[in-house]
Amino acid sequence: MTDWFQETLHPEFTQGLSMDKVLYHDKSDLQDLIIFENARFGRVMCLDGVVQTTEGDEFVYHEMLAHVPILAHGNAKSVLIIGGGDGGMAREALKHQGVQVTMVEIDGAVVDFCKEHLPNHSAGAFDNPRLNLVITDGAKYVKETDDRFDVIIVDSTDPIGPGAVLFTAEFYADCKRCLTEGGVVVTQNGVPFVQPEEVTNSYRRLGESFTDVHFYRAAVPTYQGGDMTFGWATDDASLRRVPVAALEQRYAAAGIDTRYVTPDLQAASFALPRTILSLMTR
Structure with a gap:
């Protein structure tokens, strides 16, 4: 019989993924980390009962967090990634040839682990000379x-x-403090249908430092609960209103290969349903 992984993130409902082959499992008092193969999603990494990333749909998350702000900015030369130990975010950011990327990961062992067990995520990004990998605490770094x-x-x-x-x-x-003038910060911000407080808290806290705070969204199949939101903060409100025609020119000039995001989708992703707009309160 096939073993199943049951996610425990939400007490009200769960999802199951078949574990066709367990590749790694470390269960201790500190953590329960497992990587297994699934026929639909490829390699799946779960930590403490929660899906962290899968080979099958990671591109949605990584493309939306990387390309949307870089191409909205229009002239980005330097990108800072906080976290991202699996290397997927660096992989996408480095597709922009004129960009230097600094990646700050708190645990170097995470990078080594993901190189071994999830090599398709980084796809050689850690060997790129335009990547500066810094092993330290991200909050301390900024x-x-x-x-x-x-x-x-x-x-x-x-x-x-x-x-x-x-x-x-x-x-x-x-x-x-670390941004250039007109720079933008984007954040992973959860699935608002089941984590509504994350939107409200981020909206309020980002609003203490930035004049334009918003969210954009994408559907990542293995993140439970519907569309997930990405936090957006800048002092230049025009960046999230770049016309599709201009975005098409920027995408073409960048020459990047994407599987999910398009100029039309980028522009549309900032249109929010009332359920999310109602959470954006001060």
């Missing part, structure tokens, strides 16, 4: 660095445990 960035991508876990600091007003203020 508080202390003298470097400045056009785009900051916060590729974090949910605001639970160690990841909670990356959802604070203090962290967002430190990100603002």
Whole structure:
């Protein structure tokens, strides 16, 4: 009989993924980390009962968090990634040939682990000379660095445990300090249908530092509960209103190969249903 992984993120409902072959399993008092193969989604990595990433749909998440802010900015030269130890975000950001990428990951062992068990995520990104990998705490880095960035991508876990600091007003203020004029910060912001407080909290906390705070969305099949939101913060409100024609020119000039995001989709992703708009309160 096939073994099944049952996700435990939400107490009200669950999802199951068949574990056709278990490739790695480390269960201890500190964590329960498992990687298995699934016929639909390829390699699946789960931590403490929650799906973290899969080979089958990771491109949706990584493309939307990387290409949307870089191409909305229009002239990004420097990108900072906070987190992203699997290398997928670096892979997508480095598709933009004129961009230098700094990636800050708190645990170097995560990078090594993902290189071994999820090599398709990074696809050689860690060997790219335009990537500067820094192993340190991301919150500490943005508080202390003298470097400045056009785009900051916060590729974090949910605001639970160690990841909670990356959802604070203090962290967002430190990100603002690291941005060039007209720069933009984007964040992983959960699935609002089942995590509505994340939208409200992020909207309020980002609003303490930025004049234009919004969200955009995409459907990632293995993240339970419907469309997920990505936080968006900048002082240049025009960046999320770039016309489709201009985005088409930027996509063509960048020469990037995408599987999910398109100029039309990027423009449309900022249109929010009332269920999400109602959560954006101060």
